[in-house]
Amino acid sequence: MRIGEIQKLLNARLLCGEHLLDEEIHTVCGSDLMSDVLAFANGQMLITGLINPQVIRTAEMMDIRCIVFGRDKMPDAGMIELARDRDMVLMSSKMSMFDSCGILYQHGLRGEE
Amino acid sequence: MPDAIRMRFDVDGDDFAGAGVASSEVKRALKKLGMPPDLVKRTAICMYEGEINMVIHANGGVAMAAIRPDRVEIELCDRGPGIADVELAMQEGYSTASEQARNLGFGAGMGLPNMKRYADEMTIDSRPGEGTTVRMVIRAR
Ligand SMILES: Nc1ncnc2c1ncn2[C@@H]1O[C@H](COP(=O)(O)OP(=O)(O)OP(=O)(O)O)[C@@H](O)[C@H]1O
Ligand SMILES: [Mg+2]
Numbered sequence: 712m713r714i715g716e717i718q719k720l721l722n723a724r725l726l727c728g729e730h731l732l733d734e735e736i737h738t739v740c741g742s743d744l745m746s747d748v749l750a751f752a753n754g755q756m757l758i759t760g761l762i763n764p765q766v767i768r769t770a771e772m773m774d775i776r777c778i779v780f781g782r783d784k785m786p787d788a789g790m791i792e793l794a795r796d797r798d799m800v801l802m803s804s805k806m807s808m809f810d811s812c813g814i815l816y817q818h819g820l821r822g823e824e
Numbered sequence: 825m826p827d828a829i830r831m832r833f834d835v836d837g838d839d840f841a842g843a844g845v846a847s848s849e850v851k852r853a854l855k856k857l858g859m860p861p862d863l864v865k866r867t868a869i870c871m872y873e874g875e876i877n878m879v880i881h882a883n884g885g886v887a888m889a890a891i892r893p894d895r896v897e898i899e900l901c902d903r904g905p906g907i908a909d910v911e912l913a914m915q916e917g918y919s920t921a922s923e924q925a926r927n928l929g930f931g932a933g934m935g936l937p938n939m940k941r942y943a944d945e946m947t948i949d950s951r952p953g954e955g956t957t958v959r960m961v962i963r964a965r
Contacts, residue, residue, distance in 0.1 A: 745929035749869055750938045761929045765876070768844035769929075772851065772868040774861075789841070 712736055712820055714777050714800055717756070720818060721804040721811050723779055727791050728800030734776060739820050741812045745769045753823045758811050762786055767793045776800060781808045828890040828897075829853070835875055837884025837904075840928065846887040847872040850898075854891065860964050866942040867896045867962045873935040874900040874958050880925040881905070882956060895944075895963040903955040910948050914940065 715732035718725060725732075740754030743761045748754075748769050756777040757770055762784050770778055777800040780786060785803055786794075794801045804811060831853065833846035851868040871889065878885040882904020890897040907913045914936050921931025940946050945961040 743929060744932055746873075746932035746934040746938070749873060750932075750934045763928050764841045765844060765928060765930070768848065768872065771848060772844075772865075772872045774865060 712815075712818065714756075717777070717779075717815065717820075718802055720814050721779060721802070721806055723802035723804035726786065726801040726803060727795045728777070728798070731776065731798070731800045734800075736777060736820065738823060739812070739815055740775075740822065741808050743808075748773060748775075751823065758808055758815075760784060760808055762790070764790055764793060766790070767797065767799070770794075770799060771797050778802070779804055779811060781806060781811055828892045829857075831889045831891070833887045835878050835884045835887050835902075837879055837882065840879060843876055843879040844872055846889075847875050850889045850891075850896075853889075854896065857891065859891075859896075863896065863962060863964045867898070870939045870943045870946075870960050870962060871898050871900075873939050874898065874960070876930060877935055877958075878902045878904070880921055880930055885955075895961055898958075898960045898962070900958045901955070902957075906952040906954055906956055907948065907950040908952045910950055913948075 714734050736756045738754045739756045740748055741758040742748050743759055757775050758779045760781045767790050780803045783805050847868055854864045875887055882902035885902030888899045912918055916937045917933040919931045919933035925931045943960040944963045947959045950956040
């Protein structure tokens with residue numbers, strides 16, 4: 712699924728990475744626990760309620776290209792800058808993690824293969 | 825031909841926001857050198873977990889990487905409290921992380937097992953009260 716389509720489904724606000732909306736995502740990881748993301752995720756995208764610079768760093772290490780922050784959480788300017796520099800998409804959605812994951816699953820996205 | 829490209833970083837124990845810079849630099853260097861993607865990712869994960877550990881458990885330290893054609897060697901050295909029982913620390917779920925570290929998304933006790941899983945070799949030298957040195961080798965597969 713295209714990142715742009717994910718943005719629409721989650722009714723999310725795009726914070727950076729507008730040039731990457733045509734990139735395809737197949738696997739998603741939903742977690743507030745960075746150790747968990749580092750241990751298990753083969754995902755290309757992360758949905759999280761956690762806000763701090765290590766979320767961007769963790770994504771960088773895992774080659775995750777797209778992060779959605781749930782419940783309208785907003786990263787600060789430094790996090791957005793870091794994500795932009797690492798060529799990532801950041802979005803913020805009003806939805807809870809449960810609802811975001813449910814909607815994306817329903818539309819064919821999966822967790823780990 | 826030089827036997828290795830060496831990188832060295834001081835990891836600041838008081839700067840949680842800056843944790844991961846060393847791992848990020850090494851990852852970018854490996855990518856630039858055209859090392860296999862799988863090696864790059866495994867190195868990044870191992871080094872990042874170790875770097876975070878140095879920040880949240882040991883008040884910082886020194887991170888070093890030696891990049892060779894077929895492998896990356898990582899050494900993470902700190903003068904923190906040390907690990908009294910390494911075997912216990914290696915168990916999945918064991919953690920002494922502070923409330924603060926947990927609030928930041930760490931402290932599940934998965935870092936060391938994760939490093940062990942992704943690295944081809946890993947040794948921990950630790951003395952309580954003196955510090956910890958973690959060495960890892962990640963080979964191209
Ligand atoms: N450099 C270190 N200095 C002192 N103690 C350490 C160090 N690294 C690890 N430890 C000890 O080993 C335990 C297990 O480490 P591990 O990385 O597996 O888990 P964690 O850091 O607590 O949580 P996570 O890695 O999941 O965020 C730590 O909680 C800590 O007690
Ligand atoms: Mg850890």
